[in-house]
Amino acid sequence: xxxxxxxxxxxxxxxxxxxxxxxxxxxxxxxxxxxxxxxxxxxxxxxxxxxxxxxxxxxxxxxxxxxxxxxxxxxxxxxxxxxxxxxxxxxxxxxxxxxxxxxxxxxxxxxxxxxxxxxxxxxxxxxxxxxxxxxxxxxxxxxxxxxxxxxxxxxxxxxxxxxxxxxxxxxxxxxxxxxxxxxxxxxxxxxxxxxxxxxxxxxxxxxxxxxxxxxxxxxxxxxxxxxxxxxxxxxxxxxxxxxxxxxxxxxxxxxxxxxxxxxxxxxxxxxxxx
Ligand code: DGL
Numbered sequence: 001x002x003x004x005x006x007x008x009x010x011x012x013x014x015x016x017x018x019x020x021x022x023x024x025x026x027x028x029x030x031x032x033x034x035x036x037x038x039x040x041x042x043x044x045x046x047x048x049x050x051x052x053x054x055x056x057x058x059x060x061x062x063x064x065x066x067x068x069x070x071x072x073x074x075x076x077x078x079x080x081x082x083x084x085x086x087x088x089x090x091x092x093x094x095x096x097x098x099x100x101x102x103x104x105x106x107x108x109x110x111x112x113x114x115x116x117x118x119x120x121x122x123x124x125x126x127x128x129x130x131x132x133x134x135x136x137x138x139x140x141x142x143x144x145x146x147x148x149x150x151x152x153x154x155x156x157x158x159x160x161x162x163x164x165x166x167x168x169x170x171x172x173x174x175x176x177x178x179x180x181x182x183x184x185x186x187x188x189x190x191x192x193x194x195x196x197x198x199x200x201x202x203x204x205x206x207x208x209x210x211x212x213x214x215x216x217x218x219x220x221x222x223x224x225x226x227x228x229x230x231x232x233x234x235x236x237x238x239x240x241x242x243x244x245x246x247x248x249x250x251x252x253x254x255x256x257x258x259x260x261x262x263x264x265x266x267x268x269x270x271x272x273x274x
Pocket of ligand 1: 011012013015016041042043044045073074075076077124127155192193194195
C-alpha cells in the first residue's frame, strides 16, 4: 500500500529511532517516515542558526513527502529550532501542518519520577546551553532542582557504531562522575538526547541501583497519542496502512546496519538530499 501522509520523524542521525520505536509500538496503525541527517550529525556542537537551518530543511523535506505532522525526535533541534519553526515559518509554509518536539512532553512528567527533587539531565552541549530543560522543568515542577551535564562524546560514539566498545565505558563513566559531583541527592537521570538510550545498558550498569534512568521514547509516544486524540482532524489526515520508511542523508548501508541492530529486524534505508 502507498504511504501518502505519514508521520514524519526527524533526528540528526540514529537517535530518533529510539523515539520512533516507542511511537510505532504504541500506534502501529499509522504510516511513518523517518529521516536521519546522518551526513551532518552531530548537531549538538553546532551553533543555534545552523541547527535551525538544518532542521528547517528537514521539516520542508518531510512536508514535501506528504507528512501532515513532523516530530522533531531530537532534543537539540527541539531546543534550538522548534519555536522559530512553529511561530515564524509554519504560518506561511504550511499552516495546516504541525511540528512537535520532545522537550515539552518530557518536562511535563519528569518531576513525577523523583522523590529527592533532584534530577540529573544528560544532554548535548547545545541542549544544555539552551537551558530549555532547566526552564521548562521549573515551570511544571518549581521544587525540582535540575543538574545538567553535557556529554559531547556520546553522540559520536553512537553514530560511529562504538556504543558497545570499551571506549564507550570510559566516556560514560567520565560524564556520570561529573554529574554525580554536582549533587549526591540526584535520584533520577533523564537521558535528554535521543541517542543516549542506545547507551542505556552501559549507563545503567555504571550507576547505583537507587538512581532511576529515564528515556524519553515512551513519554513522547504517550504524549503523541494523547495529542492525536485531542486533534482528530490531524489524526484522520495521517495515512494508516502501517508502513515504515527510513531515509538518511548519510550512507544507507551504514544506517541500515546500525538501525537493524537496534530495531531488531532488517532496516533498509534510502539515501536522500535535503
Ligand atoms: N539525538 C539528538 C538529541 O536528542 C542528538 C543531537 C546531535 O546530533 O548531537 O539531542
